[in-house]
Amino acid sequence: MKTSRLFNFVLIFLLSLGVVVVIKGNNFQTYNLENAIASEIEDAPQAHVYLGLPQNQVSAKTADKIKPEVVKLPNLVKKPGEPWRLKGKQLEVVNYGVLVEKDEKTGELRGVPMGNAEGDSFLYDPGSGGPTFWKNEKVEGKENDRALSAARFGEVNAYYHADRTLTYANSLLAELGEKPLPYLRVVVNDHSCSRLPGYRQNDCDRRSDEPRSFGGGHYRLPSDRFDDEGFEHPVEQMNLTGEVHLGSGNDYIKDANGDRVVVNGYPYNENPSHNAAIIIHEVGHHIVSHTADFRENQNRKPKENSNRKIHMDEGTCDYWTAVMLNSPDIYEWHRAGEKLTDKSNRNLDGSRTTANFVQDGDPHENGNIWSSALWDLRQAMGGDRKADLLVMKTMALFGEIEADNPKAKRKILRNEKIGQKDEFREGLAMLLKADELLYTGANRTLILNTFAKRGIDLKTPDSAFGD
Ligand SMILES: [Zn+2]
Numbered sequence: 001m002k003t004s005r006l007f008n009f010v011l012i013f014l015l016s017l018g019v020v021v022v023i024k025g026n027n028f029q030t031y032n033l034e035n036a037i038a039s040e041i042e043d044a045p046q047a048h049v050y051l052g053l054p055q056n057q058v059s060a061k062t063a064d065k066i067k068p069e070v071v072k073l074p075n076l077v078k079k080p081g082e083p084w085r086l087k088g089k090q091l092e093v094v095n096y097g098v099l100v101e102k103d104e105k106t107g108e109l110r111g112v113p114m115g116n117a118e119g120d121s122f123l124y125d126p127g128s129g130g131p132t133f134w135k136n137e138k139v140e141g142k143e144n145d146r147a148l149s150a151a152r153f154g155e156v157n158a159y160y161h162a163d164r165t166l167t168y169a170n171s172l173l174a175e176l177g178e179k180p181l182p183y184l185r186v187v188v189n190d191h192s193c194s195r196l197p198g199y200r201q202n203d204c205d206r207r208s209d210e211p212r213s214f215g216g217g218h219y220r221l222p223s224d225r226f227d228d229e230g231f232e233h234p235v236e237q238m239n240l241t242g243e244v245h246l247g248s249g250n251d252y253i254k255d256a257n258g259d260r261v262v263v264n265g266y267p268y269n270e271n272p273s274h275n276a277a278i279i280i281h282e283v284g285h286h287i288v289s290h291t292a293d294f295r296e297n298q299n300r301k302p303k304e305n306s307n308r309k310i311h312m313d314e315g316t317c318d319y320w321t322a323v324m325l326n327s328p329d330i331y332e333w334h335r336a337g338e339k340l341t342d343k344s345n346r347n348l349d350g351s352r353t354t355a356n357f358v359q360d361g362d363p364h365e366n367g368n369i370w371s372s373a374l375w376d377l378r379q380a381m382g383g384d385r386k387a388d389l390l391v392m393k394t395m396a397l398f399g400e401i402e403a404d405n406p407k408a409k410r411k412i413l414r415n416e417k418i419g420q421k422d423e424f425r426e427g428l429a430m431l432l433k434a435d436e437l438l439y440t441g442a443n444r445t446l447i448l449n450t451f452a453k454r455g456i457d458l459k460t461p462d463s464a465f466g467d
């Protein structure tokens with residue numbers, strides 16, 4: 001015990017000097033800096049979370065490997081005499097989940113709020129991701145207990161991964177002399193599409209013909225100016241400095257053979273708050289929004305933000321995800337059925353180059369070219385914080401670009417200087433500038449060669465990519 005405490009003190013001392021100790025390994029369980037810090041907080045509450053499993057370790061036959069681990073939750077703020085809540089120094093987690101209540105006399109069903117987790121500890125059962133909301137509605141709330149347990153686990157898992165990501169991002173920003181990220185709110189079980197009268201009725205994902213519960217995540221700043229393509233986000237309900245919304249899931253996880261992954265007798269619901277990759281990716285948007293600010297939101301009115309994401313934004317978020325998971329296989333067991341060659345695959349170790357760029361295509365898929373190039377560079381630079389500082393510096397430099405039309409009193413960069421025509425080229429140029437400022441250009445040749453392998457160079461605009 002004493003040795004481990006001493007180790008932790010040494011670790012914290014090194015951290016305070018801006019030195020990060022990373023024990024290399026395939027699984028990021030060996031990468032848990034803030035666990036070491038948490039263990040110094042005598043009464044930090046215990047929690048169940050998923051630390052991650054590589055995609056190839058999980059199939060329908062080995063689903064028993066999917067087990068939560070016990071960690072301590074750092075950075076929570078506890079008021080005297082009150083229970084622990086998932087409200088911390090850097091973020092809060094709230095739960096918009098809906099339970100099904102049946103009136104015993106009339107037999108009528110109503111939607112009632114799950115409320116937020118609180119207590120002495122957060123050791124919830126993941127409940128195989130919980131039932132989808134409509135399934136629980138169909139069985140008149142008989143799955144309420146599992147729905148609640150899975151939702152609570154999701155709240156905790158979201159807090160853990162989001163806090164861990166913000167801690168790391170803020171440590172990079174501090175080292176660069178930049179200000180820390182503003183407060184984040186993470187909502188779990190958002191847009192679960194209850195059809196019942198009562199709490200959050202008809203809060204659905206309406207991007208397709210039939211409304212349904214949200215199966216993914218997104219990051220939103222308040223906006224009543226732009227249409228939000230199928231989602232409702234009343235500005236008066238939103239945290240001014242940004243929210244991550246994680247849906248409640250609407251499908252089941254399958255393995256490489258197409259078989260459902262069954263855990264404790266239930267097919268596992270693809271619950272976004274159980275998925276570290278989705279959580280971290282969306283927190284990545286909080287980082288990118290408040291550093292690079294590609295949509296120049298800092299010069300818009302507080303409730304008139306633009307939530308559009310450019311390819312480089314999506315790719316950078318996947319980069320932060322790979323960094324935090326210490327693996328390019330970011331979707332892990334949640335996408336066990338996906339092959340590296342699948343169009344939707346966002347593994348940073350895939351073969352995508354600008355030849356695969358699709359004009360006006362999906363920014364996540366095009367962004368995979370950028371994230372893969374960054375990941376290649378990180379590996380070439382030794383696979384550690386040095387590359388992460390470079391990427392963060394690049395984002396900070398984008399945020400510093402001044403208006404080229406002073407009368408407009410805002411930066412024109414995103415709309416006119418970058419657009420989606422040459423953002424990778426601009427990204428590479430900014431990366432080289434960051435390298436000059438941070439490392440006196442020591443990595444210039446390495447950066448140019450690494451990006452050239454992915455088809456990105458200083459001359460070719462994105463409009464020339466693809467076929
Ligand atoms: Zn939303």
Ligand SMILES: [Zn+2]
Pocket residue numbers: 281282285309314317
């Ligand atoms: Zn995204």
